[in-house]
Amino acid sequence: MKNLKKEFPVTANYTHLNTAGTGLLSETLLDFRQNHDLDYLVMGSLMKDNQDKFTTKVREEVGKFFNCKAQNVALVTSFSTGFNVFLEALPAKSKVLLLQEDYPSINWPVEARDFDISYAKIDVNLEDNILKAVEKEKPEVLCISLVQYISGVQINLEFLKSLKAEYPDLLICADGTQYCGVAPFDFENSGIDVLGASTYKWLNAGYGNGFFLFKDAVKDRLKPKAVGFASIRGKYKEAGDTLIGKFEPGHLDTLNSGSLQAAIQLVNKIGYSAITTQIELLKEKALNAFAERNLLDDVVINRKQHSSIFNIKGDQQLFEKLKQNDIICSQRGDGIRVSFHYFNTEDDLEKLLKLI
Structure with missing residues (x-):
């Protein structure tokens, strides 16, 4: 799915993990x-x-x-x-x-x-x-x-x-x-x-x-x-x-x-098959990685079904660190909210995990 980053130019300069806050402008939409x-x-x-x-x-x-x-x-x-x-x-x-x-x-x-x-x-x-x-x-x-x-x-x-x-x-x-x-x-x-x-x-x-x-x-x-x-x-x-x-x-x-x-x-044009496959892949990997690091609330860990939106444990210092490393996310509730869409990749997740 890496080629889809070309459709969303923001992803060339930032790791956008904030679709739950704001989606991106695509080349297709700009053309229209x-x-x-x-x-x-x-x-x-x-x-x-x-x-x-x-x-x-x-x-x-x-x-x-x-x-x-x-x-x-x-x-x-x-x-x-x-x-x-x-x-x-x-x-x-x-x-x-x-x-x-x-x-x-x-x-x-x-x-x-x-x-x-x-x-x-x-x-x-x-x-x-x-x-x-x-x-x-x-x-x-x-x-x-x-x-x-x-x-x-x-x-x-x-x-x-x-x-x-x-x-x-x-x-x-x-x-x-x-x-x-x-x-x-x-x-x-x-x-x-x-x-x-x-x-x-x-x-x-x-x-x-x-x-x-x-x-x-x-x-x-x-x-x-x-x-x-x-x-x-x-x-x-x-x-x-x-x-x-x-x-x-x-x-x-x-x-x-x-x-x-x-x-x-x-x-x-992309097809929901490709979209859901990528989101499910990232969602599963993120859930497992966050759970292993004790970053999630028990409610999320214990439910059978979850979205690709996660609120991970983190303070202002971690939030500023992520911003300084060009990771776009949001502070929500008591933690930091990250969200994964189909233009995101496993590399995006790995970058986030390394910084955490």
């Missing part, structure tokens, strides 16, 4: 953006005359990529933007189950509203904790991250599927920002009702773009209040009063939405 703005420069509004057709193609490509009907794909500027529209679409006083210390962009918007909120603990028994909380609290909505941003703990997707089968009326909304782009995801055959994501991380699509996917059954339960002229513009929205139209009240930027399309096309 330069061509897009050149067309805008020389064509002006003539280029924008095709905006609706362009965003329709983006919507359809996102739907195909995640196996979701195009008419159920909303294009948004970020997860937070779409999630707040989603929350406003829920009935007042809804009973919502969250995870303790989940990503602030999930918990804070829920806690800012007048919902009846309960929590499940994030530990080695995460799935059991959620199940017990559902049995006890009987929530109407479950809002969770598929991957925890601090620890890298990953929810078992088969558990969500079985949970939905056992509690079909439970509305499951998931944030896929730290997951989408790592492995193939079949939305229609998942247990998730609503999946949202910002795509500047693992899809390397740049800032200002994201999506929300919906199952058909959700349309009768959500009553979004947002609306604007763009709510009826383009294929799949022309009939008016559509769910995705309420999530897209304003103009969509073709530069940003097109960046998502270009990023998806790059993933398709």
Whole structure:
């Protein structure tokens, strides 16, 4: 996979272990953006005359990529933007189950509203904790991250599927920002009702773009209040009063939405087989190496499934040492967060281990 570093020039000068913080700009994405703005420069509004057709193609490509009907794909500027529209679409006083210390962009918007909120603990028994909380609290909505941003703990997707089968009326909304782009995801055959994501991380699509996917059954339960002229513009929205139209009240930027399309096309070109093989290789080697050095929390070590995000034990001095040696990572929680994507190599891991 070393040849893929050429696609991401940052990796020529730095060891980038920070996709969990920010993804990279690829040569493919740069080419699209330069061509897009050149067309805008020389064509002006003539280029924008095709905006609706362009965003329709983006919507359809996102739907195909995640196996979701195009008419159920909303294009948004970020997860937070779409999630707040989603929350406003829920009935007042809804009973919502969250995870303790989940990503602030999930918990804070829920806690800012007048919902009846309960929590499940994030530990080695995460799935059991959620199940017990559902049995006890009987929530109407479950809002969770598929991957925890601090620890890298990953929810078992088969558990969500079985949970939905056992509690079909439970509305499951998931944030896929730290997951989408790592492995193939079949939305229609998942247990998730609503999946949202910002795509500047693992899809390397740049800032200002994201999506929300919906199952058909959700349309009768959500009553979004947002609306604007763009709510009826383009294929799949022309009939008016559509769910995705309420999530897209304003103009969509073709530069940003097109960046998502270009990023998806790059993933398709590389192939998920190669991507997941490389990530799984690095994840296994990193997990074993970190565990041997006593750098991981017991929660991570004792779970059967984990993401390629790790929070290793380390202080400010180690963090500064890594930065001085051109390793890009983040301080999160009580440690140092490192994350491995498909453009990373075993050499990257070895460099990190030597410095530690």
